[in-house]
Amino acid sequence: xxxxxxxxxxxxxxxxxWVDQAGAFQELLARLADxxxxxxxxxxxxxxxxxxxxxxxxxxxxxxxxSEMFPGAPALGLSREYQETARRLVELSRQFQQRYxxxxxxxxxxxxxxxxxxxxxxxxxxxxxxxxxxxxxxCAEDAYHQxxxxxxxxxxxxxxxxxxxxxxxxxxxxTEQLARHLDLPSRAEVDSxxxxxxxxxxxxxxxxxxxxx
Amino acid sequence: MNTASDSLAQLLQSAAAxxxxxxxxxxxxxxxxxxxxxxxxxxxxxxEDKIRLYRYAPLARSAGLKPLLICYAMVNRPYLLxxxxxxxxxxxxxxxxxxxxxxxxxxxxGADRFLGFDEYxxxxxxxxxxxxLKEHAIDSLTxxxxxxxxxxxxxxxxxxxTQIARLITMVTPVDFKTPxxxxxxxxxxxxxxxxxxxxxxSGDFLNLIYLSLMPFRLTQQKYVNLLQMQGDRVQLExxxxxxxxxxxxxxxxxxxxxxxxxxxxxxxxxxRDELTxxxxxxxxxxxxxxxxxxxxxxxxxxPPSASIPLGAHIxxxxxxxxxxxxxxxxxxxxxxxxxxxxxxVMAWLKKRS
Numbered sequence: 001x002x003x004x005x006x007x008x009x010x011x012x013x014x015x016x017x018w019v020d021q022a023g024a025f026q027e028l029l030a031r032l033a034d035x036x037x038x039x040x041x042x043x044x045x046x047x048x049x050x051x052x053x054x055x056x057x058x059x060x061x062x063x064x065x066x067s068e069m070f071p072g073a074p075a076l077g078l079s080r081e082y083q084e085t086a087r088r089l090v091e092l093s094r095q096f097q098q099r100y101x102x103x104x105x106x107x108x109x110x111x112x113x114x115x116x117x118x119x120x121x122x123x124x125x126x127x128x129x130x131x132x133x134x135x136x137x138x139c140a141e142d143a144y145h146q147x148x149x150x151x152x153x154x155x156x157x158x159x160x161x162x163x164x165x166x167x168x169x170x171x172x173x174x175t176e177q178l179a180r181h182l183d184l185p186s187r188a189e190v191d192s193x194x195x196x197x198x199x200x201x202x203x204x205x206x207x208x209x210x211x212x213x
Numbered sequence: 214m215n216t217a218s219d220s221l222a223q224l225l226q227s228a229a230a231x232x233x234x235x236x237x238x239x240x241x242x243x244x245x246x247x248x249x250x251x252x253x254x255x256x257x258x259x260x261e262d263k264i265r266l267y268r269y270a271p272l273a274r275s276a277g278l279k280p281l282l283i284c285y286a287m288v289n290r291p292y293l294l295x296x297x298x299x300x301x302x303x304x305x306x307x308x309x310x311x312x313x314x315x316x317x318x319x320x321x322x323g324a325d326r327f328l329g330f331d332e333y334x335x336x337x338x339x340x341x342x343x344x345x346l347k348e349h350a351i352d353s354l355t356x357x358x359x360x361x362x363x364x365x366x367x368x369x370x371x372x373x374x375t376q377i378a379r380l381i382t383m384v385t386p387v388d389f390k391t392p393x394x395x396x397x398x399x400x401x402x403x404x405x406x407x408x409x410x411x412x413x414x415s416g417d418f419l420n421l422i423y424l425s426l427m428p429f430r431l432t433q434q435k436y437v438n439l440l441q442m443q444g445d446r447v448q449l450e451x452x453x454x455x456x457x458x459x460x461x462x463x464x465x466x467x468x469x470x471x472x473x474x475x476x477x478x479x480x481x482x483x484x485r486d487e488l489t490x491x492x493x494x495x496x497x498x499x500x501x502x503x504x505x506x507x508x509x510x511x512x513x514x515x516p517p518s519a520s521i522p523l524g525a526h527i528x529x530x531x532x533x534x535x536x537x538x539x540x541x542x543x544x545x546x547x548x549x550x551x552x553x554x555x556x557x558v559m560a561w562l563k564k565r566s
Binding site: 126127128129130133134137140141144148149151154155157158159161162165166168169172187190191194195197198 | 425
């Protein structure tokens, strides 16, 4: 039997984690902006994942988490699946942070290159702020164009995209669990229905096509 | 003689003028209200799931040509071709006496995530073509594909060559792996299976990618240039229509998007003759109808090098390439091109009537 929404301790913890995550992203961005704090302590979850740690701990297995006490040990117990998902999310977040820092550094290099080109191009004082601005945009786009066409840029961008996609998949698993707990239609259920509708539509179309012939 | 203080005074004067212009722009924008797009009269003649087939009301005596079906890209909305009365590719064709149909893919949602690329080409597009053929009691029509819609039209023409009397491709990628193609370079390492594993790909994500192609121009300079409009209402309305179109981007159905990126961008199957669609091998050599291939010399999304190779790969003996001095979008709404491009299309069609 499922408890009403809000009354279920599981859903309350999940929703709190969901809401807290939004605020925590701002802190993450602030940290990313500060290159000196780019390397987080390995035992410390990134700010936007801290709420999920609380959520997993709240399941009652937080104090018994062998993988936390012995890094690399498999997750055990009732909350095993959540621990695994949370661990993957933390790891993906660490990877994202690392690659994003590289991305930010690459962009900083682009800006530096643009300034160098700008210095060479503008010998005379500009006639207007608009002229100065347009010259800057030209230089910035030229420098960016050079970087953006490189293989390293493409790989960095793809890594960020792939890591984000993997995080979305993991978050989906948690949402799926929550939907089941609350007796709500889950994504998997809706997908299954869509497949059935498609199969039925295709089956219905065949006799119609035969009749037309 | 110009002194440092003169220059500074000049700069300050310009800054003050810009501030004044900004105020005028803001004032005009606040009083603008709703922006109208796609104003030419049309009616829906066929619909299925999210897609709609529209037929435009005639604006002139018929030129006696076969009806034209426009297949637009799925990644943007087709009203770019009929943005406003004085910037409408479609309206120009109607004024020239053409019977115009437009396939609108709509806004796919979660219910469409398992639809494959072949279901769009050999399903929805085929049924729209068959509808037009039946409506006019004819065997073939003119198909005009735009951007990704051009690639889809090419696929269709290769699968059903007898139904296509003339094929017009506009800013259409054919060779997806040329050195100038930045989008393609970025797509090579993306795990598109993982990207689409949790559903459709959002239009916002695609817009982010497009903006990243020229981030300084598209996210900064474009808005700073608004100041030069000095509060000119007509110019600002034009700007807002374009702004609406740019960010009105439908989500992409997961399976079709995955297949499109993997088969075309990553594996370049179309030009390699390695594509199979709807269980049938697809060969560009099967495209035998006369083809007009229009591309834009300043296109940053589909560089000319991606479109130009078409002629060497199709079976048609009547092939014409037309290079237009414009960008990907300017081709339809640019000062001169909004008249010259439809005129060139009409001239090409009339020559083959």
